[in-house]
Amino acid sequence: MNCYYCGMPITNGSTFCQNCGRQVFSPNQNNTGYLTISRPKKFLGCAVAYKVYANGLLLGKVPNGQTVSFPLPYGVHNIFIRCGMGEGMTQITMNEQYPNIALYCPMELGLLKNKINFILIQSN
Numbered sequence: 001m002n003c004y005y006c007g008m009p010i011t012n013g014s015t016f017c018q019n020c021g022r023q024v025f026s027p028n029q030n031n032t033g034y035l036t037i038s039r040p041k042k043f044l045g046c047a048v049a050y051k052v053y054a055n056g057l058l059l060g061k062v063p064n065g066q067t068v069s070f071p072l073p074y075g076v077h078n079i080f081i082r083c084g085m086g087e088g089m090t091q092i093t094m095n096e097q098y099p100n101i102a103l104y105c106p107m108e109l110g111l112l113k114n115k116i117n118f119i120l121i122q123s124n
């Protein structure tokens with residue numbers, strides 16, 4: 001088995017990846033949900049991808065106007081998005097009752113710092 005995040009081989013029975021330190025999990029396991037981030041298409045800031053983090057670890061990127069799903073193990077996750085001068089944070093709880101959490105994340109332009117908003121659009 002290889003690490004879901006960094007791709008390095010994982011010793012059987014390990015709880016954490018020896019290479020990147022992240023918790024070992026497989027998206028095929030039963031205790032896995034999906035976080036879906038939808039980003040509206042906007043002219044301003046369009047060249048920069050949203051960087052999506054869960055508990056401080058980079059999950060991946062969401063380009064302008066796109067929707068991307070990231071597998072996550074059940075549990076409480078602090079979700080952080082950064083995009084150039086913009087950022088936003090929220091907390092989600094993923095479990096058997098709510099394995100799929102979808103967030104609509106528009107960016108609100110400010111004078112000094114842009115704010116990324118989190119709007120729950122689906123949870124079941």
Ligand SMILES: [Zn+2]
Nearest residue numbers: 003006017020
């Ligand atoms: Zn790893």
